[in-house]
Amino acid sequence: MHEDQASLIKTPPASLAQWYKPENKRQVWLHNMFKLRREMQAVKYYADNKDAEHLEKWVTRLSEHYLKIAEMVPEWEKKLDRETMSSLQQSASSHRYQDVSHAVDKLNESCKSCHTDFRTVTATMYRAPDFSAMEINPATTYKAHMKELIKQVNQIKIASEDGMQEIALSSLSDLTKGMNVLGETCSNSTCHKNDAKSYPDNTMNKTIISLEQSLRTGTLKEQGKELGTLAVLACARCHGTHRIAFDTRERLVNGQSWLELIKH
Ligand code: HEC
Ligand code: HEC
Numbered sequence: 001m002h003e004d005q006a007s008l009i010k011t012p013p014a015s016l017a018q019w020y021k022p023e024n025k026r027q028v029w030l031h032n033m034f035k036l037r038r039e040m041q042a043v044k045y046y047a048d049n050k051d052a053e054h055l056e057k058w059v060t061r062l063s064e065h066y067l068k069i070a071e072m073v074p075e076w077e078k079k080l081d082r083e084t085m086s087s088l089q090q091s092a093s094s095h096r097y098q099d100v101s102h103a104v105d106k107l108n109e110s111c112k113s114c115h116t117d118f119r120t121v122t123a124t125m126y127r128a129p130d131f132s133a134m135e136i137n138p139a140t141t142y143k144a145h146m147k148e149l150i151k152q153v154n155q156i157k158i159a160s161e162d163g164m165q166e167i168a169l170s171s172l173s174d175l176t177k178g179m180n181v182l183g184e185t186c187s188n189s190t191c192h193k194n195d196a197k198s199y200p201d202n203t204m205n206k207t208i209i210s211l212e213q214s215l216r217t218g219t220l221k222e223q224g225k226e227l228g229t230l231a232v233l234a235c236a237r238c239h240g241t242h243r244i245a246f247d248t249r250e251r252l253v254n255g256q257s258w259l260e261l262i263k264h
Contacts, residue, residue, distance in 0.1 A: 006261065010117045011125070011252065013075035020126040027127065029072065035065045036111070040104060047092075047100040055100065059092045066107070081110040125252050128245035129191060136181060149178050153231055160215060160223045168215045168223075176200075176208055179234060204233050 019029035039062035046055035066085055070077040088103035136145045152175035159168035183199035186192045200208070211226035218226075 008258075009121055009252070012118050012122050013073055015073050015075060016122065017126070019072055029122075030127075032065050032068055032072070036062065039065060040108065040111075043088075043092075044101060044104050047097045047104070050095075050097050052092075052095055055092050055097075059089055059100075063089060076114070079110065079114050081107060084110070121252060124245060124249050128249040129242060130249065131242065131246045132250070134185060134189070136185060142185075145178065145182060149175065149182070149235070152178060153227070153235070156211075156215075156227055157224070160220065160227070165215060169212065172208070172212060172215065179204070199238075200234060204230065207233060 016029060017023050020027055039058050042058035043055065043062055046058060063085055066080065067082075070080050084103050084106045088100060088107065091097075091099035091103060131142055134142045136142060152171045155171040156168050156175065159165070159171060179200045183197070186199045187195070187197065192198050207226065207230045211223070211230055214222040214226050
């Protein structure tokens with residue numbers, strides 16, 4: 001442990017959790033952020049166009065949602081630039097449009113400073129899909145099923161190289177079954193419930209058929225190429241989004257803390 005290389009990542013206050021699933025029905029925090037971005041744009045636009053009436057409307061909203069940050073997460077009170085927010089309001093009501101525009105830029109610094117520290121880590125902790133509770137069936141964990149799938153992929157490769165056609169074909173048949181079972185977990189989940197069958201999709205099924213063809217009659221090189229294509233479509237694409245995000249989330253949510261490291 002003494003030789004470990006560690007990097008420091010600030011994590012958001014625990015009180016943020018109440019503004020995300022599963023504690024909340026909606027991603028309340030994120031939606032407040034979307035409002036802020038829209039309101040910043042509107043304020044800037046109406047200040048540039050010297051439109052006092054609309055400016056007032058959007059400044060009021062911006063102020064409300066900006067101050068809401070500290071109502072939602074009291075620990076972040078010190079992150080707010082209240083001074084700039086109130087001078088923005090004053091400039092708007094006295095029609096000092098240039099000053100409004102400058103205040104928007106200044107306020108934007110406060111947005112950026114919090115985002116630099118907390119945006120990515122928050123999105124990963126609270127919005128990356130969590131596979132830890134997913135299972136294939138009560139007797140099979142997600143991870144165990146993954147181990148089966150990779151065994152079959154490699155068995156196809158080994159058998160193809162060593163000229164054992166029957167074994168290669170039966171492993172492909174097992175892999176196909178395993179993929180279909182995996183795909184049911186995607187469409188049963190709330191995430192992909194309404195999607196057209198997402199896994200295995202048409203392109204994957206076509207690749208399985210051409211891999212089978214080439215295992216019967218193709219060259220070693222063709223077999224390798226088809227198998228590689230299938231692994232990219234059926235494995236690597238999902239890993240590129242879900243596995244990376246899930247692994248990172250696990251490290252942040254369940255990883256070793258600095259306190260543990262220092263205590264040690
Ligand atoms: C105290 C911290 C904090 C402040 C101040 C803050 N934000 Fe955020 N903001 C966050 C966090 C945390 C996220 C990540 C939320 C997520 O992805 O679920 C975020 C995400 C966003 C997003 C979504 C970005 C994207 O495209 O994914 C927008 C837009 C945004 N903020 C706008 C603003 C604006 C505009 C301001 C200033 C007026 C602001 N924020 C001030 C913490 C803050
Ligand atoms: C629906 C998305 C998805 C698809 C499709 C997928 N995987 Fe995975 N895979 C994951 C996730 C998520 C993990 C991390 C699971 C964990 O750590 O609990 C993982 C982990 C793995 C692991 C590591 C298991 C371990 O021991 O930690 C292997 C090996 C693997 N997958 C192989 C495959 C193969 C081979 C395929 C294609 C036939 C495939 N996966 C298709 C999402 C997917």
